[in-house]
Amino acid sequence: MVDISVNGEPRAIPPGHTVAALLNSLGLDPRKVAVERNEAIVVRSQYDATALDAGDQIEIVHFIGGG
Amino acid sequence: MDLDFTEDEISRYSRHILLAEVGGVGQAKLRAARVLIVGAGGLGSPLALYLAAAGVGTIGLVDDDVVDLSNLQRQIAHTTDRVGQPKVRSAAAAARAINPAVAIEAHETRLDARNALNLVAGYDLVCDGCDNFATRFLVSDACVLARRTLISAAVLRFDGQLSTFKPHLGGPCYRCLHPAPPPDGMVPSCSEAGILGAVTGVMGSLQATEALKEIMGIGEGLSGRLMIWDALAARVRTIGLHRDPACPACGDQPTLRDLSAHALMDHG
Numbered sequence: 001m002v003d004i005s006v007n008g009e010p011r012a013i014p015p016g017h018t019v020a021a022l023l024n025s026l027g028l029d030p031r032k033v034a035v036e037r038n039e040a041i042v043v044r045s046q047y048d049a050t051a052l053d054a055g056d057q058i059e060i061v062h063f064i065g066g067g
Numbered sequence: 068m069d070l071d072f073t074e075d076e077i078s079r080y081s082r083h084i085l086l087a088e089v090g091g092v093g094q095a096k097l098r099a100a101r102v103l104i105v106g107a108g109g110l111g112s113p114l115a116l117y118l119a120a121a122g123v124g125t126i127g128l129v130d131d132d133v134v135d136l137s138n139l140q141r142q143i144a145h146t147t148d149r150v151g152q153p154k155v156r157s158a159a160a161a162a163r164a165i166n167p168a169v170a171i172e173a174h175e176t177r178l179d180a181r182n183a184l185n186l187v188a189g190y191d192l193v194c195d196g197c198d199n200f201a202t203r204f205l206v207s208d209a210c211v212l213a214r215r216t217l218i219s220a221a222v223l224r225f226d227g228q229l230s231t232f233k234p235h236l237g238g239p240c241y242r243c244l245h246p247a248p249p250p251d252g253m254v255p256s257c258s259e260a261g262i263l264g265a266v267t268g269v270m271g272s273l274q275a276t277e278a279l280k281e282i283m284g285i286g287e288g289l290s291g292r293l294m295i296w297d298a299l300a301a302r303v304r305t306i307g308l309h310r311d312p313a314c315p316a317c318g319d320q321p322t323l324r325d326l327s328a329h330a331l332m333d334h335g
Contacts, residue, residue: 032249040307041293043314044246059306061295063249064223065203066257067110067196067267 004056013052020047022058034061068095076168080122093283094122100282103127103190105178105206107154109257109267110196110220110274112144112161115171117275119162123282125170126162127190128155130197131177141264178202180330183209194278195219196271198256200248205329207232207241211316212325216281217241218289220274223255225263225298227270230308231277231289234317238290242323243311266298 001012006026013022019042023030035042036059042050052058070091072080083089083097100123104111107130118126132154134145144158155173162171174186178197187193187209195206195217203219210217214235221228234240273294280286293308312319 029253031247032253034244036306039304040309041244043243043309043311045311045313059304061228061293062223062226063245063254064221064226064228065198065200065254066221066223066260066262067106067108067198 002052002054004052004054004058006058007060016051018048019050019052022052023047026060028060032063034063035059036061068092068099070095076122079166083121088285089283093285096283097122097279098124100192101125101127101190102278102282103129103187103193105129105193105195105202106197107142107144107158108132108138108196108198109141109222109262109264110271111154111194112142112158113268113271114194114196114275114278115144115158115162116165117272118278119166119169119171121275121279122166123169123279125172125190127172127174127186128158129174129176129178129186130154130158131175137258141262141267143268178205180205180326183326183329184213187215188213190215192278192281193217194274196274198258200254201329203241204248205326208316208323208326208329211235211240211323216290218274218277218281220270222262222267222270223257224260225266227266227273227296227298229270229273229277229289229294229296230292231281233290234310236290237310239308239310240314240317242316243314244293244308246311246315263298266296269296269298 019035080094104114107128134150134152134157144161149157153175155175159171159173183205193215217232232240292305294305296303315322
């Protein structure tokens with residue numbers, strides 16, 4: 001397993017786990033969040049291609065649209 | 068650029084002109100600028116008031132809503148005795164009361180696929196403070212097509228987000244962050260989930276600050292970065308946001324070449 005952090009909490013994921021797989025395991029619909037990896041947003045088209053590394057700091061950024 | 072100021076202008080803007088980064092040149096740039104504010108609500112209120120106070124020469128306001136009692140907990144351009152009035156008229160009155168030298172163009176209409184491009188193209192800079200996703204994506208696409216810089220802020224509950232989009236200058240656009248609106252009902256609105264009033268004041272003021280910086284060309288803007296404020300945690304973070312080559316609006320092979328997709332939504 002690979003140790004990462006999600007919203008500041010430690011989490012162990014299988015090696016090669018992608019951003020898309022992480023969202024799936026968190027039960028989050030990718031249409032209502034953005035994903036921040038090591039202080040940068042991962043663009044949506046790269047969710048399947050982006051494998052997470054040990055030590056990655058992941059933050060879930062919620063999609064908000066109020067004014 | 069016209070650098071002549073009246074005595075009243077020099078007095079009114081003296082604290083700006085004192086700033087080395089602003090000076091007479093920056094103040095003249097503000098006076099010559101045209102800024103469109105989409106939504107005269109929680110974000111649009113501080114935006115309109117601060118941009119007017121700062122001496123932005125022409126401010127456009129677009130909103131088709133009327134002032135409701137439930138707005139007044141946060142929408143500080145409106146007043147109790149203006150409940151029922153069109154929001155653009157109420158906000159224009161508040162902005163003119165602060166600075167009568169500023170021209171306020173009140174567009175009492177809903178931004179839609181037919182009028183968006185013309186409205187956006189008539190201004191130098193656009194600030195989005197609207198309250199729904201359909202309009203947010205419409206504003207963004209219109210700005211991409213018209214090559215206008217967009218400063219976009221959003222709030223919900225105790226959270227605020229802010230970024231500047233200028234894909235015409237190489238940066239990402241709103242759709243690089245979120246390619247499409249969330250399905251109906253998946254993300255709540257402020258009227259459904261609530262919003263701490265002062266949070267809109269902070270985010271609208273940050274948005275006004277970024278607008279003034281963009282007009283004057285000073286400091287570091289938020290193009291390519293997203294500012295996230297968690298008011299409950301009292302924590303601000305600014306993270307990277309890159310252009311998505313697969314973006315439907317500003318990517319290498321854009322599929323959104325006009326606003327026709329929004330026209331379908333207007334009628335659907």
